[in-house]
Amino acid sequence: MKQQLEKIRQEALDALGAVKSADELDALRVRFLGKKGELTGVLKMMGKLSAEERPVMGLVANNVRAAIEEQLEKTRASLKEKALEAKLRAEAVDVTIPGDPVRLGHRHPMNIALDEAKELFISMGFEILDGPEVELADYNFTRLNIAENHPSRDRSDTFYITDDEEVLLRTQTSPMQIRAMERIKNPPIRILAPGRVYRKDEVDATHSPMFHQIEGLVIDKGVTMADLKGTLETLIKAMYGEDSVIRFRPHHFPFTEPSCEVDVQCFKCRGAGCPTCKGEGWIELLGAGMVHPKVLAGCGIDPEIYSGFAFGIGLERMAMRRFQIGDLRMIFENDVRFLEQF
Ligand code: PHE
Helix, strand or coil: CHHHHHHHHHHHHHHHHCCCCHHHHHHHHHHHHCCCCHHHHHHHHHHHCCCCHHHHHHHHHHHHHHHHHHHHHHHHHHHHHHHHHHHHHHHCCCCCCCCCCCCCCCCCHHHHHHHHHHHHHHHCCCEECCCCCEEEHHHHCHHHCCCCCCHHHCCCCCCECCCCCCEEECCCCCHHHHHHHHHHCCCCEEEEEEEEEECCCCCCCCCCCEEEEEEEEEEECCCCHHHHHHHHHHHHHHHHCCCCCEEEEEEEECCEEEEEEEEEECCCCCCCCCHHHCCCCEEEEEEEEEECHHHHHHCCCCCCCCEEEEEEEEHHHHHHHHHCCCCCHHHHHCCHHHHCCC
16 A cells, blocks of 8 residues: 555656646646545545554555645646746837837928918917808808809809709808808907818819818908008018018909909019919919908998908918929829928
8 A cells, every 4th residue: 555655656746747737737636636536545445454554554645645735836836937937928028129210290381381371360360260161152152242143153163062052162261251250240350261162173283173272351440451451461471571572453353342363473583474473473372352341231240330351362372382382283192202391
């Protein structure tokens, strides 16, 4: 019996020495120490021993059990440690590896020009207003005194959203004049409303079916054309330099009376005429005028008491002039080799 016990001890210790997983370890515990295990099996035969032999064998059996238990615990602890080590190794972060460089972007030339304009107008007490690109024909045309048969309403010029031609992609930011008067109601009104506008134009060096305008509107008592001139001169000189030469030229818009277009002398040829200004010597910048009394009255503002001016600037043209960009398409193509230059 003693031999049997020693054999169990040896086998158990050998087996435990080769254990590789917690499952294996558990199987060995059951095999040697479990209720139906090998050691238990031998102990069950103790009853057959004589009274002298029994305590001796009991002692040996206890030693064997203790030895196996001790080794079990050791093995369990070392398995646990190995598992932890493996986990730490797998999760390790090498803080010495060089990081991926973050490529910092920057503002688009259009945004630079827009931000400059906004800042200037905010400094003059204007409020920046945002409005819908999907607009009602009522706001885009009718309430701006644009007649039912006006060519700009034509399907060949305007993107209509609904067949009844009541809803469209706004062709100008001027509907924001109406929205501003509706929203603010009581003059003084001083707003700047930048945003996208849409027209059915083919893409070329100076045209795009989507472009940007900045609408300005000022309404108060005693506002005159001189205020319009002073405001636009301030803008143009801030954008293009103090020495810019500006020209106000009579024009017609249904929603302003009188109306004008404002040109700046060509920065390339200084008025002599060149390809940039198409031989004109001048570059057209914006449309403007005194708000038509009919438009004021239509928005509930008494034209006998109040007057105002409005203007609409093409933002692309402003950015192109500001950064000397020759082709409108570059602004929208987003080639980083172009964009990185600003
Ligand atoms: N909305 C006009 C255009 O797109 C410009 C404009 C705005 C003219 C405000 C007068 C007053 O051409």
